[in-house]
Amino acid sequence: MPMPDAIRKSDLFFDLTQEQAELIASIAVERPAGRDELIFAEGSTGREVYIVVSGSVEVFHSTSLGGDATDLLDPSGGEIVLATLTVGQSFGEIAFVDQAVREASVRSVSDETRLLAINPEALMKRCDENPEMGYHIVRNIARTLAFIIRGTDLHMLGGQYWGRVVSSAEDEF
Numbered sequence: 789m790p791m792p793d794a795i796r797k798s799d800l801f802f803d804l805t806q807e808q809a810e811l812i813a814s815i816a817v818e819r820p821a822g823r824d825e826l827i828f829a830e831g832s833t834g835r836e837v838y839i840v841v842s843g844s845v846e847v848f849h850s851t852s853l854g855g856d857a858t859d860l861l862d863p864s865g866g867e868i869v870l871a872t873l874t875v876g877q878s879f880g881e882i883a884f885v886d887q888a889v890r891e892a893s894v895r896s897v898s899d900e901t902r903l904l905a906i907n908p909e910a911l912m913k914r915c916d917e918n919p920e921m922g923y924h925i926v927r928n929i930a931r932t933l934a935f936i937i938r939g940t941d942l943h944m945l946g947g948q949y950w951g952r953v954v955s956s957a958e959d960e961f
Contacts, residue, residue, distance in 0.1 A: 789841065791816060794904065798839040800878045800928045808921045815910040819903045821845075821896035827903070828880075830893045835908040837880045838894075840873050843901030847871045847879060849892050871939075872897065881929050882936075884908050 792809040795801045801812055818841070821827060827845060828834055847870045870892055873879055883890050915922030 791818070791904065794839065794841045794876075797876045798878055799876060799932055800837065800839065800881070800925060802876075802928065803924050804921060808918065808924075811914050811918065811921065812906065812911070815914060816904040816906050819905050821901040821903060823896060823899050825896045825901075827894040827896065828890050830890050832890050833883075834890060835880070835883050835887060836905045837878060837884045837908065837911070839878050839904040839906070840875055841902040841904055842875060843896060843898030844872055844874045845879065845894050845901060845903075846897050847873065847892050847894050867893075878932065881932055885929065885933070 791813040792806060795809045795812050795816065796804055796806070801809060804812070816839075819827075819838075821843070827838065830849060848867045849870055850867050879894055880890075882888075911925070915925060
């Protein structure tokens with residue numbers, strides 16, 4: 789699949805014009821990854837945003853780093869898979885936005901994963917040059933981060949929240 793087409797099908801850039809996608813393609817770097825290859829580790833620096841072009845990746849958190857909350861989630865001291873991302877999905881948005889260290893690790897789980905890595909400074913320059921495109925990208929990043937937050941909320945509150953919903957529904961009958 790040509791790079792601009794892959795970009796337009798991604799969750800971060802899905803509503804861009806062909807011309808805008810070509811601007812993004814001009815700053816994207818293709819990165820192949822094999823099965824179990826670490827893309828980046830939690831706690832590492834880096835602000836690139838990635839798009840999965842083929843294959844899939846897992847976003848995971850190591851519980852062996854310690855901490856009371858993670859020990860409750862995974863008492864074995866291993867890792868928690870937060871998400872499996874496939875074609876068109878992106879990752880790395882949090883470090884892109886807040887310039888802090890990576891919150892989780894990401895590894896390829898396919899034999900032939902292809903990623904597009906996008907440098908944040910180059911992306912911001914393109915957005916400054918094309919404010920309409922910048923607006924669409926920022927809106928898509930906000931949607932992606934909202935989706936991540938909602939998923940985390942549901943996961944963390946799952947038993948309590950769903951228990952209340954079922955209990956209140958049973959009370960009505």
